[in-house]
Amino acid sequence: MSVSDGDIEYLRRCVELAREALIAGDEPFGSVLVDSSGRTLFEDRNRVKDGDNTRHPELAISLWAVGNMEPEDRAGAVVYTSGEHCPMCSAAHAWVGLGRIVYAVSSTQLSTWLHEWGAPPSPVAGLSINTVAPNLPVDGPADVLEAEMKALHLEKFNSTAN
Structure with a gap:
């Protein structure tokens, strides 16, 4: 399966949430x-600005799903996200039995941008979702959203670099 036009609509909402995170001082x-x-x-949206770097929206979704959905409903659900899951979020997603993941930009894209901008390396390796959770159905990136997401990440980088 690939990223469909219907998927893009949900991903656009993810980009809006990323923008809300950025406006609130968080990572987009x-x-x-x-x-x-x-x-x-x-x-x-991301909520890491106060020092808890585990407050990722993908982890929040996993925690919400396990408390509010039956296992068979979790398996049929889709998680849309502005950026590919980190290893922590990939593992949580797999452990609670959520279904397909669709992302706008990949960890590789983000790592490349941050490297280009001279950002310090992340304390966590940018592994693909399927390296952490090999049986999850995953689709992305969505090229149509790349420029917008790159601009949001550049804005965050510039705000923290000054």
Whole structure:
């Protein structure tokens, strides 16, 4: 399966949430959980600015899903996200049994941009989702959203570099 036009609409909401995170002083990441009928069940944005670097929206989705959905419903759900899951979020997603992941930009893209801008290296390796959780169905990146996401990350980089 590839990123469809319908997927792009959910990913656009993720980009809006990433922008909200940036405006709030956080890193620009946003995610949406959608059930098998296409209904949005939960959404969140990054919330790491206060020092808890585990407050990723993808982890929040996993925690919400395990407390609010039956296992079979989790398996049929889709997580849309502005950026590919980090290893922590990939593992959580797999452990709680969520279904497909669709992302706007990859960890490789983000790492390349940050390297170009001279950012310090991340304390965590930017592994692909399927390196951490090999059986998860994953689609991305969505090229149509790359420039917008790159601009958000550049804005965050410039605000922290000064």
